[in-house]
Amino acid sequence: MASKAGHAAVSMDRRGGINDDIGEEKRLELYRLQVVIREAEQRAFDLFLQNLVKGTSHLSLGQEAVAAGFAAAMQPKDLSFCTYRGHAHTLARGVPVEAVLGELMQRDNGLMRGKGGSMHLTSEPHGVMGSYAIIGAHLPIACGAAWRAQYKGDKDVSVCFFGDGTTNIGAFHEALNFAAVWKLPVVFVCENNLYMEYTPIGDVTAVQHPAADRAASYGLERIVIDGNDADAVYRAAQTAFAKARAGHGPSLIECMTYRHSGHSRADPAKYRPEGELEKWKERDPIKIYRERLKQFGIGDDQVAKIDADVRRIVDEATEACKAAPPPSTDILFTDVYADGGWAWRN
Amino acid sequence: MAELTYRDAVARGIAQEMARDPDVVFLGEDVAKAGGVFKATVGLYDQFGPLRVRDTPISEQAILGAAMGAAMTGLKPIAEIMFSDFFAVCFDYIANEFPKSRYMSNGQTKCPLVVRTGNGAGSRFGAQHSQSVENWCMMIPGLKVVAPSTPTDVIGLMAAAVRDPDPVIFFEHKSLYPMKGEVPDGEIVDALGTARTVRTGTDATILALALMVPRALEAAERLKVEHGVDCEVVDVRSLVPLDTQTILGSVGRTHRLFTVEENPRLCGWGAEIVSIVADEAFYDLDGPPVRITTPHIPLPAADILEDMVLPTVERIVERVQRSLGA
Structure with a gap:
């Protein structure tokens, strides 16, 4: 059931055409953010194999479009609340790769100098208000930040990212109801990567779409988008942010995506049916986006330059951390x- | 000076801080329009309006999470958890979120909030609405924990808690709500981390908290009158920070230590204090420290049973007298 849900979603929302609403500059930003996340996460994995990343780590390989699409639509004062799978969202807000890798490697140049670790990346100057490792805890916290904005008349939006597994914990439901009743400027983003840790989300959830199918309970619109298409994510984010800033309350967006690696570094993800990963890799968000750039007439040379530039940044960050x-x-x-x-x- | 109940002191303390600082906001179940199930917040909604005094759903995680998010981003929320027993359904915020974010972020984030809650027995509510759980909070690094015993202390410690930059858990004792006391006029601001010697004496030190303070005082009077034993009574008031200087100073003068704790015996706050005294003032002691606690059982509902388990004046008198051989 879970993978069927994924395939149902990938056929959604495919706009195209030259000179559309997104434009070249924003598309290059979306691409670059995805590549930064891909390269940094891949490097984190490689460094783990070299025993240089300690503790645990939860990678977002394959889920880059969600982080990039939301971050590209955010204003500098908007706030991100992340989970333990938070490297991607932290990087997407512009936190330097070196600070993230340094924290993963538990070095003095780490974002929190090693006091937090991989699961708790926080950078207030970038609006990253923390990465929370207790499932569901940060949904109410994001409500509180949004309450402050509402009370003070600030125009920032609180954006709360979480996985499909979070939709079955009490704090999710408390926060959704609370945000809806108080009409808070908060956007809840479910990254449905089809697996709650090691178990297919469909095996443990009463509805097909763990977030979106609950939206009606809180008077919210049912929104499911292709989370591997950064354009679709970006547009959904813009719509939700505009609604929040206009004082019309929260949104709940379910992004269909897939993680290429296991739940955490300890997980080889052998529970996945044969061929599933390969199928999703055909819909790799970066592959999709390279095609998109081509479709909009953005040259290979620009893409290659971004790729090389990001690789250099990640290489330099790696050396600095070592x-x-x-x-x-x-x-x-x-x-x-x-x-x-x-x-x-x- | 005016006579005020402990219950009314809660509303006055909150009102004092809300009038002073527009960033102070207040949320909880039934706290606004209804004025609180214990009627401790009557009038705040009318005085400060629906934007600052807000009713919430029965969602303790949402209440504490929202308080934290607001605190992190510039407000100074006061959140009510109606009964302290309900901490168990939102303990993640108390144990994992409020107290750790500053440390984990290497000092980037802040969490200036107050959680006030109805604590303690005496209402015949049974085991899930009567517990004293201050020791649950005392053991968590990063929190501050206070429990006032008088109306004046409610106002002064509330002010100190709201103005404090750290998360403060504020235990109100349900059985003290009707208690009256003389309260000074004007602004009252106290200090966290300060115990108060509420009766001086030479023969023994009795440490007490919240509802146990008036009982310890009454026991001290009876010990003096009936047995000629002169006890010093210290209202601990603040478990974190803990005013060990006042406690050690008192023990240094009286050479005997008794704790009167409403929390169940294992890991009660008195155990920590006895361990500090044993460690740092062992040779000041003329006899073993004695903990007078609620036994290690869930609380019964029936009045006759509940009254048997909480430390009483009689039990305090008997225990001190027996220990001192008076």
Whole structure:
């Protein structure tokens, strides 16, 4: 059932034509963001095989279009709330590759100097308000940030990314209802990659589309898009953001996609039926987008330049991380409390 | 000075802070139009309006998550969890989210919020609406935890909690809501992390919290009058930060330590304090520290049973007297 859902979605929303609503500059940005994520995530995987990425890591290989499409539609002040599968969304907001890889490699140049790790990437200056590793926890938190915007009259939107598995935890339903009742400027983005960790989402969910088929319960529109087509994601994001900024409340968008690797680094993903991965790789978001660029008359040389440029950035970041020292131990006891320290007694 | 109930002090404390700072907002179940199920927030909705005082669905995770998101991005929310027992359905925020985000982000994020909650027994509500769970929160690095015992402390510690840049869990004792006390006029601002010696004495130190404070005071009076034992009573008030100096100072003078705890015995707050005293003031002690606690059982509903398990004045008197051989 799950893979059928995926194929139903890929036939959706294929606009085309020269001089459409997206334009060359934005398309190059969308492409570049996807390539940055692809190259950085692939590098993270390679570094893991070399035992240089420690702990766990959850890659977004194959899901790049979701992160790129939303980030490209966001304003600088918009806020991202991510899950433990958050490298892609962090990179998409412009956080340097070196800071992300440094955190994965637990070096002093890491985004949080090794205090958070792969699952908790956070960069306030980039609007990345945290990556949350307890399933569903960040949906209510995104509601709160949106409440602040509503209360203060700020125009930013809070964007909350999560997987299909999240749709079966209580916090998802509490947050959707809360956001709808309070008409909050928050956009909930379900990346349906067909698997809840190791189990097909269809095996454990009462409806075919785990997010979209629940939307009606909260008075929201049912939205399912092709999450491997960055243009489709970008357009859906724009529509939802405009609605939120206009004070018309939240949206819930289900993006059909597929992760090329396992759930985490420990998972070889042997539970997938034969041929499924290959089928989805034919619909690789970057492959789709290279064709799209060609369709819109963007030259191979521009594409090749972006590819080379990104590879150089990732190579340089890798070398910088390899050369970086481990975190200095003087940060061990800092920032437990707002005074900078950890004192719990006098 | 005016006489005020502990219940009315809650609303006055919140109102004082909301009037001072437009970033202070308040949310919870039945807190706005209904004025709270304990009537502790009556008048706030009328005074501050529907944008700042908001009723929520029965969604404890949404309440605490929303408070956190608002706090991270510039507001100073006060969230009510009606009964502290309900912490168990939203404990992720208390245990994993509020207290860790600053540390995990290497100091990038903030979480200045207050969670206020009705704690404790005496209402005959049974085991899921009567617990004292302050020790659940005391054990989590990154939180601050207070539990006032008087109307004035409710206002002053509420102000301190709202103005504090860290997440503060604010335990109101349900059985203290009708208690009256003299409250000074004007703004009241107290300090977190400060215990208060509410009775001086020379023979023993009794540490108590919330509802156990008036019981400890009454027990001290009876010990003095009936047994000639002069006890010092310290209202611990703040579990985190913990005012160990006041506690160690008192033990240093009286040489005996008793804790009166409503929480069940295992890992109650008194255990931590006894361990600190044993570690740092062992040779000040003239006898073993004694913990007077609720036994390690779920709370029964029936009045006759509930009254048997909470530390009573009689039990405190008996235990101190027996221990001192008076």
